[in-house]
Amino acid sequence: MLQLSTPSLRDSILRHLTYSFGKDPEHAILEDWRMALSYAVRDRIVDAWFKATHQTYETGAKRVYYLSMEFLIGRLLEDGIVNLELVEEAKSALAEFSKDYNDVLADEPDAALGNGGLGRLAACFLESLSTIGCPAHGYGIRYEHGLFRQSFVGGRQVEQPELWLGQRHAWEFERPEVRYRIGFGGHVTNHGETVRWHPAEEVEAEAFDTPVVGWKGRWANTLRLWSGRAIHPFDLAAFNHGDYAAAAAPEALARTISRVLYPDDTTEQGKELRLKQEYFLTGAALRDILRRFNNQFGDLRKLPSKVAIQLNDTHPAIAGPELIRILHDERGIPFDESMDIARNTLSYTNHTLLPEALESWGEALFGRLLPRHIQIIDQIDNEHANRNPSRTQSMRADHQVKMGQLSFVMAHKVNGVSALHTELMKTTVFEELHNLHPDRIVNQTNGVTPRRWLLACNPRLAGLITESIGEVWVDDLEQLEKLEPYIEDAGWLDRYGKVKRDNKVELSNWMGQAHGFHVDPDMIFDVQIKRLHEYKRQHLNILETIAHWLEIRDNPDADWTPRLKLFAGKAAPGYFFAKDIIRLINDAAAVINADPLTNKYLKIAFLPNYNVTLAERLVPAADLSEQISTAGKEASGTGNMKFALNGAPTVGTLDGANVEIRDHVGAENFFLFGMTAEEVMERRMVESHAQKAIAADPRLARALEVIREGRFSPAEPERYHNITGNLEGADYFLVCSDFSDYWRAQREVDAAFKDQQGWARMAAFNTARSGWFSSDRTIRGYMKDIWDAKSLLD
Ligand code: CRA
Incomplete structure (x- = not known):
């Protein structure tokens, strides 16, 4: 095999800028820098690639x-840099040319x-x-066009074609x-x-x-x-x-x-x-x-x-x-x-x-x-x-x-x-x-890869872990269990808590800059990010949010635990019910966020155009992971694993891999609610199950009532009658039947979050015990x- 010596990353960037892209540093635009860095990293990947191919043939x-x-x-750029352990070298090489590492990474589609x-x-x-x-x-x-780009117009999802090949791809x-x-x-x-x-x-x-x-x-x-x-x-x-x-x-x-x-x-x-x-x-x-x-x-x-x-x-x-x-x-x-x-x-x-x-x-x-x-x-x-x-x-x-x-x-x-x-x-x-x-x-x-879903996306937490137990966890994630003794150390736990808090501040700043959405980082960051689907029950989440809002309004001076409800996800363009749920969340957010009586306790944000990059931003900053599908419907889930690993306890049903997450992290570090898959099948047989659930829970009845009367869509009060009608009728996904228990679990979350140290413990146990969910194990x-x-x- 031909042997070439490896130039420094800096020299390699400059060579590519000059000879691959025909630019000098004075005239290079951000995209040129991104391409030059990518090519410099790619060269090194190619070396590993050839070696692997030869070895496969030979053996x-x-x-x-x-x-x-x-x-x-x-x-892919950050992935390559992280896996080749070039983060520091890439940062300083770019700094020499007065380029910011994060700006360059962010240029990649x-x-x-x-x-x-x-x-x-x-x-x-x-x-x-x-x-x-x-x-x-x-x-x-x-595919020339990947998954559509999502934006909101008047709260409604609008789809635009995606063009990842519109920019140069390295x-x-x-x-x-x-x-x-x-x-x-x-x-x-x-x-x-x-x-x-x-x-x-x-x-x-x-x-x-x-x-x-x-x-x-x-x-x-x-x-x-x-x-x-x-x-x-x-x-x-x-x-x-x-x-x-x-x-x-x-x-x-x-x-x-x-x-x-x-x-x-x-x-x-x-x-x-x-x-x-x-x-x-x-x-x-x-x-x-x-x-x-x-x-x-x-x-x-x-x-x-x-x-x-x-x-x-x-x-x-x-x-x-x-x-x-x-x-x-x-x-x-x-x-x-x-x-x-x-x-x-x-x-x-x-x-x-x-x-x-x-x-x-x-x-x-x-x-x-x-x-x-x-x-x-x-x-x-x-x-x-x-x-x-x-x-x-x-x-x-x-x-x-x-x-x-x-x-x-x-x-x-x-x-x-x-x-x-x-x-x-x-x-x-x-x-x-x-x-x-x-x-x-x-x-x-x-499973999920710990390189992207912890090492790269959550450098603060990765740093604390490596400092504590060494680097072994990166390709042997079950080593995270070695963190358990540290959890008993109050000083260490404080640092763990501070990592989360810093990640939340970073996310708040970004939401302010990118979306003009301002939020207090001391709220619970309660996150549901995934495709929109009735079985995933984003509508259960928004119903509970509305019921909670009404309760705060009844008693605005009580000691409420402040909470941000964060949503992101796309609905299939032809799935009208799912699109209605998006619009309802956006409509409710507009009214609730503007309510001076409650908005220091409760805010709602639906971030547009959910994708891998947005997930990498949200997961490290989450306090609470919403995994609330109707039991028996979510085959596994993988977002649930990313959150647990990054220290966000789950509020969830016994569905898919939630069951195994709870077994691993411990029932005391998981907010369980809802029917089991078996109970779901039985409940569906009960005549008028939704009506019975509504009659038994005045909070649910009231939340449905305010949606139906058009509180969030005053110009068009019947806008969400399709949703309320569905829930009051067949309610195939048993939103109403699981509501009361979901409510109870959420109030447990409120109480637990008040004890910040106790919460940090719970979060840290989630990290320490999630090692099994590495895709290496799978x-x-x-x-x-x-x-x-x-x-x-x-
Ligand atoms: N929609 C399941 O619903 C599962 C992933 C990956 C799904 C998830 O629960 O985590 O697959 N199923 O196994 C699917 O795509 C065609 O079916 C999914 O992503």
């Missing part, structure tokens, strides 16, 4: 491939190639895979030589044993690589994203006829396939384009995987021993039939053997049990777009039925292709994302398949229980 190690429609990676938890989990996993040194690739789509390497043709439609021919698919339409998938560096730069893996290209980009004949639009049409059409991320994280759009995107990603990834495998190993029967492919939810589920198509139709391996090879290579993660989110495709659409794959699915289904005669549920039902069933049958392991969710999988959607294959379902509780679990993959660093 012939098994490789992991993570197929995901979403990678919510956010900004936030790559929002995902909707929420599923995409962010994929990004944490990539970073952990590199930290652990497991040879891996992420495969996804290079991290990707275009690979014009890595292109695959992906077909759609057409017909299938049979010549004796030989079956062939002849697609009617083809586009090219072109690779763009982003290196992902792990802690201390010991290893780097690749995120390979596919971009749509036309095979014949330009129609010269049309151009010569003067039809310029038609001349450019092939390119425009091919590009639409990777143009936009579907902005819905729980329901399927049912769009042809979405199915095309899924096959585009999967088809290109599989070809790439098999090319690499063939170069190195050749014998396809060995595929499962050298390749593990993880399907991140059912979105890449077409990988099963596609792999069989390649092995059987193209390489001549018998069907049942092809099926076994594919299954032993593939595994599948389920991320939700919400019925509306379980993917299924109309068979007419599916058959038209993927005529060979639908035949293969039928053959898989028959083969599975033959091998399991007691089976009753097919993967083809009601003229639909059921992607969950297909994924389960085509995976050797199927995992849930928290202990509760995994158990519910066994008794609900996958009950029959679980009974047929009782060893297939395993649990891997989600990835090691996948490596051992699912992929049979080894670290090349251990």
